[in-house]
Amino acid sequence: GEKVEQHESTLSVREGDSAVINCTYTDTASSYFPWYKQEAGKSLHFVIDIRSNVDRKQSQRLIVLLDKKAKRFSLHITATQPEDSAIYFCAAGGATGGNNKLTFGQGTVLSVIP
Amino acid sequence: NAGVIQTPRHKVTGKGQEATLWCEPISGHSAVFWYRQTIVQGLEFLTYFRNQAPIDDSGMPKERFSAQMPNQSHSTLKIQSTQPQDSAVYLCASSLGGEQFFGPGTRLTVL
Numbered sequence: 001g002e003k004v005e006q007h008e009s010t011l012s013v014r015e016g017d018s019a020v021i022n023c024t025y026t027d028t029a030s031s032y033f034p035w036y037k038q039e040a041g042k043s044l045h046f047v048i049d050i051r052s053n054v055d056r057k058q059s060q061r062l063i064v065l066l067d068k069k070a071k072r073f074s075l076h077i078t079a080t081q082p083e084d085s086a087i088y089f090c091a092a093g094g095a096t097g098g099n100n101k102l103t104f105g106q107g108t109v110l111s112v113i114p
Numbered sequence: 115n116a117g118v119i120q121t122p123r124h125k126v127t128g129k130g131q132e133a134t135l136w137c138e139p140i141s142g143h144s145a146v147f148w149y150r151q152t153i154v155q156g157l158e159f160l161t162y163f164r165n166q167a168p169i170d171d172s173g174m175p176k177e178r179f180s181a182q183m184p185n186q187s188h189s190t191l192k193i194q195s196t197q198p199q200d201s202a203v204y205l206c207a208s209s210l211g212g213e214q215f216f217g218p219g220t221r222l223t224v225l
Binding site for chain 1: 156173209
């Protein structure tokens with residue numbers, strides 16, 4: 001089955017700097033890659049996703065890059081703010097997007113230092 | 115839109131007892147998923163339904179875990195003979211084909 005590895009378990013950046021979280025996956029059939037944010041004591045909150053028909057997607061300060069050849073994708077948070085501090089999870093899923101099960105990475109604890 | 119609703123939010127059971135967890139998906143969403151989250155194992159897929167039909171239960175521990183979706187407005191996850199290793203946050207999510215929306219979770223503690 002699919003395995004997703006999230007390379008940074010913790011990440012600390014200064015406010016205003018960029019943060020980059022990297023993930024790799026194993027199953028070439030995976031084609032949907034969402035990112036979720038989890039604040040302390042709360043559930044998962046969707047932040048952005050990318051499908052395999054594109055290699056870059058941006059939503060405000062969030063950029064997702066996908067390299068299908070390397071089976072790697074990454075989340076870039078630009079101009080970080082203290083409220084970006086949370087655990088971020090990457091995930092991989094099948095062709096039907098959110099209508100298919102997701103395999104999650106282990107999470108990255110992002111700390112944005114004011 | 116109240117989002118995905120899960121009840122109870124917290125449940126404590128004794129070893130060997132049964133636990134039933136409830137999920138109400140967002141109205142109109144066709145897919146309902148169950149995951150569980152622990153510190154050690156992280157986020158694990160359990161099972162999911164599409165248009166109420168079971169599609170994939172490959173993540174369900176055998177024998178003691180079962181899930182149903184008797185109608186489009188709710189799904190249940192039942193754990194029989196609970197064990198301490200079943201202690202986790204059980205998350206329900208629903209989707210209309212785009213992103214999955216997660217509920218607040220049920221924290222199950224097995225003593």
